[in-house]
Amino acid sequence: MPLTFAEDSPAAIPLHIIETAALAAWLEQQPKAVAEWVGLNGFTGKLGDALLVPAAEGGPVMALAGYGSAAKRARGRYALAAAAMKLPKGSYKIASGLPQNLLETECLGWLLTGYAFDRYKKTSGASAALVAPEAVDAARVEAIAAGEALLRDLVNTPTSDMGPDQLEAAARKLAETHGARFSAIVGDDLLEQNFPMIHAVGRASTTPPRLLEMTWGSAGPKLTLVGKGVCFDTGGLDLKPAASMLLMKKDMGGAANVLGLAHMIMALGLNLQLRVLIPAVENAVAGNAFRPGDILTSRKGLTVEVNNTDAEGRLVLADALALAAEDTPDLVISMATLTGAARVALGSDIAPYFTDDEGAASALAAAAGRVDDPVWRLPFFEPYETKIEPKIADLDNAPAGGFAGAITAALFLRRFAGETRYMHFDIYSWSSFNLPARPKGGCGQGIRALLEAMPELLPS
Structure with missing residues (x-):
């Protein structure tokens, strides 16, 4: 099902969104037949409740969606989507009950109920379509939904069909869609053009490593997005246990998220100059794999001691960040499925991020609240800098001890971002x-908050 709004028509079914506490008062204003039908069908207005109310001649005269209470809604996201998933096929038009400040987010949630990953098995999302409310910027919501669907498809696709070459093809297709410029540096050419750490991490794979670059826009502030594109991570010679490899097709989630955000930016025609950099590799095991104890010399000239080949994401990002900084953009944002420490700290549902820019942090926090895309700031804690400084090289990719793993990884990356304004997710x-509008599988994190905050992050 396309993630777009339905055309308005007289056939669209009026939809009333009703909180549990407001149901009694609402029923008092309805004809007796409606009140009796609601009671007979046990509709109480709880989250996820959905009910069609028939007319005397048989067709639906209206639909009801339960909206629970503010306390219940605070425990999840996309509250309206829970009801939308239960409504039968048809076109619905919101008639009452949805607060103005929640319109865009709830409409997006409704559109995303139509998403299903059906590449390998016939399946479908919800079939209830929504007419865009007049107060909603329909094109904006549809662009966000399309960006989210793109990144979900990329993350959900197994590495057999989403290796570095297929990730390149997906990025190239996105560039062509929006008239952006695209290039790729592949294989041993990485060494010739001075991306030694990207090459080292990906050289053991049968699919050569590569650096993907997309640029768009010719005016406005410069934004560079850098996404970790590790299409599968075995852990390298520091091999992961089998159970830890089960989700490693999603280790290119950073790349997928920046591509989803890039689609939103380009589709909405934001006034900025966009650059996307994706180091795309597979961290495989072979005779030429990089080893624990190796010293790698980065693009920036800093030497890195490899104390764990499973801490490879920061290595490939480092070379890409060094390239990003050379262009002196107004803002660099990196996104990566980088550390288990971040999951331990904040769980799977909150996107941790790092920045030294207080204004950017304030703008992002406010934006995240407006669009219900939770993020949480973690510190670039200066005293931990010594943890990433080994004895025989400039930097250590995997400090011993395991404490503050998300922070030490972020500090490592900051060394390569130079003097640019930098945010790391x-x-x-x-x-x-x-979950409502978020089926099990790949999902976006932080990119809607970033899109919402963009006018404050990059003022024209």
Whole structure:
């Protein structure tokens, strides 16, 4: 089902969104037959309730969607989507009950109920279509939904069909869709053009490593997005246990998220100059794999001691960040499924991020609240800098001890971002359960908050 709004028509069924506490008062204003039908069908207005109310001649005269209470809604997201998933096929038009400040987010949630990953098995999302309310910017919501669907498809696709070459093809297709410029540096050419750490991490794979670059826009502030594109992570010679590999197809979730955000930016025609950099590799095991104890010399010239080949994401990001900084953009944002420490700290549903820019942090926090896309700031804690400084190289990719792993990884990356304004997101990019508008599988994190905050992050 396309994630777009339905055309308005007289056939659209009026939809009343009703909180549990408001149901009695609402019923008092309805004809007796309506009140009796609601009572007979046990509709109470709780979250996820959905009910069609028939007319005397048989067709639906209206639909009801339960909206629970503010306390219940605070425990999840996309409250209206829970009811939308239960409504039968048809076109619905909101008639009452949805607060103005929640319109865009709830409409987006409704559109996303139509998403289903059906590449390998015939399946479908919800079939109830929604007419865009007049107060909603329909094009904006549809662009966000399309960006989210794109990244979900990328993350959900197994590495057999989403290796570095297929990720390149997906990025190239996105560039062509929006008239953006695209290039790729592949294989041993990485060494010739000075991306030694991207090459080292990906050289053991049968699919060569690569650096993907997309640029769009010719005016406005410069924004560079850098996404970790590790299409599968075995852990390298520091091999992961089998159970830890089960979700490693999603280790390119950072790349998927920046591509989803890039689609939103380009589709909405934001006034900025966009650059997207994706180091796309597979961290595989072979005779030429990089080893624990190796010293790698980065693009920036800093040497890195490899104390764990399973801490490879920061290595490939480092070379890409060094390239990003050379262009002196107004803002660099990196996104990566980087550390288990971030999950331990904040769980899977909150996107941790790092920045030294207080204004950017304030703008992002406010934006995240407006669009219900939770993020939480973690510190670039200066005293931990010594943890990433080994004895025989400039930097250590995996400090011993395991404490503050998300922070030490972020500090490592900051060394390569130079003097640019920099934000780093350590995301999970996966929904572990079937939730309203977020089925089990790949999902976006932090990108709607970033899109919402963009006018404050990059003032024209």
